[in-house]
Amino acid sequence: MSPPWRQGEGDCHFSRVIATAMSAIRHALNTKREDDFAAWYQEVISAADMAEESGVRGCMVIKPWGYGIWERIQRLMDDRIKAAGVQNCYFPIFIPLANFEREAEHVEGFAKEMAVVTHHRLIADGKGGLIPDPEAKLEEPLVVRPTSETIIGDAMARWIQSWRDLPLLTNQWANVVRWEMRTRMFLRTSEFLWQEGHTAHATREDALEETHRALEMYRACAEDDLAMPVIAGEKPENERFPGADETWSIEAMMQDGKALQAGTSHYLGTNFAHAAGIKYQDKEGGEQFCHTTSWGVSTRLVGGIIMTHGDDDGLRVPPKIAPHQIVILPMLRDKPEDGAVLAYCEEVRAALADQSALGEPMRVLLDKTPGKAAGKRWDWVRKGAPIIVEVGPRDMENGKLAVLRRDRLWNPDNGKPNFDFADRDAFIGGAADMLGEIQQALFAEARERRDANITRGVTSMDEVAAHFAEDKRYPGWVEVEWSKPSGETLDKVVEQLKALKLTLRNVPRGGEAASGTCIFTGEPAVERVLVARAY
RNA sequence: CGGGGAGUAGCGCAGCCCGGUAGCGCAUCUGUUUUGGGAACAGAGGGUCGCAGGUUCGAAUCCUGUCUCCCCGACCA
Secondary structure, three states, rough: OOHHHOOOOOOOOHHHHHHHHHHHHOOOOOOOOOHHHHHHHHHHHHHHHOEOOOOOOOOOOHHHHHHHHHHHHHHHHHHHHHHHHOOOOOOOOOEEHHHOOHHHHHHHHHHOOEEEEEEEEEEEEOOOEEOOHHHEEEEEEEEEOOHHHHHHHHHHHOOEEEEOOOEEEEEEEEEEEEEOOEOOOOOOOEEEEEEEEEEEEHEEEEEEHHHHHHHHHHHHHHHHOOOOOOOEEOHHHHHHOOOOOOEEEEEEEOOOOOEEEEEEEEEOOOOOHHHOEEEEEEOOOOOEEEEEEEEEOOOHHHHHHHHHOEEEOOOOOOHHHHHOOEEEEEOHHHHHHHHHOOOOOOOHHHHOOOOOOOOOEOOOOOOOOOOOOEEEEEEHHHHOEEEEEEEEEHHHHOOOOEEHHHHEOOOOOOEEOOOOEEEEEHHHHHHHHHHHHHHHHHHHHHHHHHOOOOEOOOOOOOHHHHHOOOOOOOOOOOEEEEEOOOHHHHHHHHHHHOOOEEEOOOOEEOOOOOOOEEEOOOOOOOEEEEEEEEE
């Protein structure tokens, strides 16, 4: 089976490059996806200058290009959150230990990966170092938030008295800490950045509606903003958030065929309401517990973008989330005409920046840093700027520009960068459309790849095992019918799958009804569930 | 947290077994010649060899501890 990134591309540009000129192409990265996907992923992060190691286990320094992408995601997501009537708040990073003890499943889920603050002062150890002062031990340890249900639940209990106070719709942008055993940049770090929405409602119906609204918001953001196709659906019981009655997710397919849980939305029932005393008086004067929800997406999305859109030349950033959508590189030669070239570039920059693309002011960078344009070009290719424009003295004289689209980097005929020597005004006039096209092209490519790699109609565990056999490097996902077992029966299913390094992803929302028998239990199937290797 | 691998200049690595002036390629800086598409040549700068102890006249090299990263597993909304 060929790698997923070669599938679903038909006779498109990239395939022809592969066929005709691959050997001639000198890629901007050293590692190819096909040779070592994990090493390639890390190389993209360093080559695109997105993040670096920090010296603290599992924690990273997010550099301007990586953080700029996160800021774009934040901006677009925050707009969607606010449009839904949710208000931003900020809650403390330190949570009293006692808060966590209230919800039994929640404790169990997070206890093993908690950072705990036990002292509030340091003291000299007599050997030139510092130690926590034994005299300054906290009466009650504070945990560094791994999520904020408990502390926000406290606030909700204070803020809600009447049915008139509902629904209460809050969100916070914050960092959280989970002491992970094994970390990977962006995908699983000990500290990460996210948003967590927390809402309280009068009824189960209202809370479920909010759970689904958030899920749909995530689907729309992933697909329309990040150009990352996802499958929205409900998580099986064993994958639920600790303390949730229902957990829903969006699952994205990475180029190596693995699934990435890219966002979750939980219906928490009245579990946290009981734990924190979130109650309201209804219209009849009776006391009721609130139904709550929580939902979040994190910097993990940046990892998802890398593994969805990256190629053997680095990252490709969808225009909607690119910090710079167009980068202009003047060809400077330490000659008198340099000034005129720069002025010409500045005119082009200003003309572009004056316009809108994809509903926002166009983000254009004139890169004046010293150095040859040809060298800087590859830096921007690795970073994945959607459009790179190079301008030399002769372009200036002729009113032209050399335009390079990152999604069509190579000329299939000669294996060289696929420059289009465009008329200046025509390019300026068409730039917004071109950015829209790139956004669409990246999404279409990823969606075709995903669709080509979901296998349906698998009716036995033997078939599943064969499908995910060792020699198949890119098996993608499999959808099977099952009886939705729970408890110990489900545990056995999970164990069976684990032996094949497989996990249950989700039951796609609005999927076809099941008609056959469960491949795990042999009982009549009730729904279809996705099975895949996962990050 | 268990097993394995690694940490030497910004990046990629050699040197370690067998202790004796810290090296190579790329990148950077300077100069010259070039230059419409990832320039060539010459010269130069840059390293407490992850950190802390120990052995030794002498440690990148040997020993102990520790931190961090990678791979496999366990774990992981």
